[in-house]
Amino acid sequence: MKEDFLHYIWQHQYFSKLDLATTEGEPLQVLRIGYYNTDAGPDFGEALLKIAEVEWSGSVEIHLKASDWHRHQHQLDEKYDQVVLHVVWEADVPVYRIDGTLVPVLALKQRVDLSLLQTYERLQQAKDAVPCAAFWPAVPPITKTLMLERALVERLEAKGVEVLQTLQSYSNDWEQTAYYTLLRGFGFKANQQAFEELAKALPLPVVRRHQQHVLQLEALLFGQAGFLEEAQDAYATQLQQEYAFLSHKYTLTPQAMPRHRWNFLRMRPANFPTIRLAQLAAVLHQQPAFFSKVLEAQTVKQYAALFQAPVSAYWQEHYLFGKQSKGLQKSMGKSSVQNLIINVAVPLLAAYASYSDNRLYLEKAVSLLEELKEESNRITRHYEELGWQAKSAADNQAALSLYKRYCGPVNCMQCAIGNKVMKQSSSAA
Structure with missing residues (x-):
């Protein structure tokens, strides 16, 4: 107990x-x-x-x-x-x-009542990924729906808190915060930490001065990421020259990242960090006031457009410096765009809702998720096996939150579903 x-x-x-x-x-x-x-x-x-x-x-x-x-x-x-x-x-x-x-x-x-203690111990000792799996069918659908809605809001608010912590570290500069959040999102799972490091190594004020020139953006990004030292072809040489000038101008060289910080293992070429950096350069070039666009966008299509920009000619035919391939996507794929909407735009909206004390931005975040397609994963499949079916990304995010906050740590007493199980147990006694 x-x-x-x-x-x-x-x-x-x-x-x-x-x-x-x-x-x-x-x-x-x-x-x-x-x-x-x-x-x-x-x-x-x-x-x-x-x-x-x-x-x-x-x-x-x-x-x-x-x-x-x-x-x-x-x-x-x-x-x-x-x-x-x-x-x-x-x-x-x-x-x-x-x-x-x-x-x-x-x-x-x-x-x-002994039955309450027995039910509690049964939940605590359950071997199922979802502790209340044996009780799940008897819990009213409305209880599960309301709990999932609560879990979704809790997840969004928690993501918002993370963004607000970043905002505080950047002296309440929302564009700088959005820049950091954007780069973090571009790392996806495999290179999230490396992109976070890059965001700190390449300040937004430097990027802003060169957002009109894709070549200079790529020189700054690839140079600070540590990819230009081994590059040999003509385009790489051009970037090296640009980076040498810009890094000296802004005193960036001592902050350049080591090449080993980037993960290529078990990745398709379209997901290589080199391709992500090229896509990021295109987005930064196309969206000079990114945070403002996040607040202004209204539809999923408009949010998707924030992350979709064709890469430069060189990266339409390469996946590494000197490694040519004509079969690559020219811009971010649909699944990756959805991932960025969920992990970049939605947390920024949730954070701004709290910051501005305007829940309309939180409602916009929820609406965005409700319009995005659901994607099954290892965690959501636990609930699918119990008969629950996700209809949108909002449902998936709710299930992730429910598992991480309640089911995984067996925190049933703070969960409305667990509470219902206990109440039914007491009533049946």
Whole structure:
């Protein structure tokens, strides 16, 4: 058993109130359970209780054993002086506040329906990827739908927080933040860290001065990425000359990345980082005010256009410097564009919704996802096996969030679906 089970029991008051009393034998009434605290300090704040004939307003702390109070050093922490009730599964020792006063204790071990504990343990010990898989068919569709919608918003808000952290590091410069987010997205999974490093090694102000010239953009990108040192053909030589001048002008050379930072392993040539860099140069050339365009775009087609620009003539026929191939795509593929909309445009919209306190941008992000095609993956297949079917990228993102936040870490007590399972178990008893 984990404390989250007792948090759930207290929050929903799923325990017998018959002759409710503290371990000291004083009658107890719960007038208000308090609000659940996810920050440091007692578990529930602003609770209202009546112990004997006195009403107490304060906090409720929850532990499996009363002795956990000492194990967590609460007797030395002034935040816990406001605790008016210590809720435990087992009251093994008395506990005291800093001033030496006894903390009232409510022991739940004999007050909780055994079926609830059995269901909880079954969820915790489940071998399925989705812990509630055995219960899934009995959960009402509306419960699952609402939980998935909640999980989607939580995922978008979390992505927005990441962007806002980047924004803070760039002194609230949204275009710089969008530039970093764009480069990070262009790394996809295999080269995300390398593109993040490139974004830091090649500042946007430098890029802005040369956005009208694709050759200079490519020289800056390939030079800072460390790809020009071994290049031999005429085009590479031209880029080397441009980069030599520009890197000296902006003092970029000491920041150039080592070649080994880039991953080519098990990749189709169309996904090589060299091709991604050429595509990025084309996008930067075509979209000089990228963040503004993200806010202004209205349709999926307009968002897709932000990431679709034909690469320069050289990269239409090469996948590496000196390696010719005429079968390459001239611009970003449809699947890759969708990936960039999901991982670049949507997080930027979610972040700006929070920053501007305007949920219309969050709604726009959700609408975008709802219009994009679903793509099955290892995680979403867990839910598909239970009969759930994704209809859009929004559904896929919701399923990813549900798994990573709740199912994967077996965080069932914070999930509406897990709560429903527990409630049905209690009702059936």
